[in-house]
Amino acid sequence: MAVNKVREIMTAAPVAVGPQTPVVDVARLMRDQSIGVVLVAEDETLRGLVTDRDLVVRVVCEGGNIEERSVAEACSEDLVSLSPDDDISRAVELMREHAVRRLPVVEDGRPVGIVSLGDLAVERDTDSALADISATEPNE
Numbered sequence: 842m843a844v845n846k847v848r849e850i851m852t853a854a855p856v857a858v859g860p861q862t863p864v865v866d867v868a869r870l871m872r873d874q875s876i877g878v879v880l881v882a883e884d885e886t887l888r889g890l891v892t893d894r895d896l897v898v899r900v901v902c903e904g905g906n907i908e909e910r911s912v913a914e915a916c917s918e919d920l921v922s923l924s925p926d927d928d929i930s931r932a933v934e935l936m937r938e939h940a941v942r943r944l945p946v947v948e949d950g951r952p953v954g955i956v957s958l959g960d961l962a963v964e965r966d967t968d969s970a971l972a973d974i975s976a977t978e979p980n981e
Contacts, residue, residue, distance in 0.1 A: 847932055848925035850964050851946045851954035857882040860889070860913035864900050867891060867912050878943050880952045881916045887945055887952045889916030922947045925954060929964065932956050 844850060857880040858867055867879055871893055881889035891912055899915040900907055921935050922945045932944055936958060946954035 844964055845928055846925065847923050847927045847929060847946055847956050848954070850929065850960045851925065851956045852960070853954045855880050855945070855952055855955045857952060858912055859883060860911060860916075862912045863908065864896055864910045864912055864915055865908055867915075868893070868896055871896075878955060878957075879912075880945055880955070881912055882952055885951045887920065887922065887947055887950075889913070889918045890920055890943065890945055891916040892943070920945060923956065924948060929961065933961060936961070 855878075856870060856874060856876060858870070860881050860883055862881075870879060871877060877893045879891050880887060881891060889912075895915045895917065900910050921939050921941065923932055923935065925946050925948055935944055936942065942958040944956050945952050946956055
């Protein structure tokens with residue numbers, strides 16, 4: 842049976858933090874849970890998304906005391922999101938159109954998942970190098 846809906850491939854129950862969470866705590870969370878993205882939410886409303894790359898480019902490279910920086914300073918706030926009931930083709934279309942690798946999945950205004958380029962590769966192009974890499978356990 843073919844997978845057609847985002848809910849069938851998304852990572853459910855994504856890790857989320859509040860906007861005032863220190864970036865150091867977010868980086869440790871990413872390390873400890875072997876993830877590369879964390880949602881930023883306030884009162885269960887999605888406010889942003891931060892990747893490990895965002896932490897490096899928007900915080901570490903700027904210098905200064907990173908202990909004093911919050912995730913609100915590092916996250917992308919202009920988000921494109923999906924519904925869990927959207928077709929997978931919609932996810933592909935949005936990733937292409939907005940040149941992003943991850944999309945938050947939102948239901949009734951609350952973040953319920955994340956779909957990544959790797960998730961799509963595993964589902965749609967099982968013989969690709971990206972699918973092989975995405976299907977393996979992360980390096981610790």
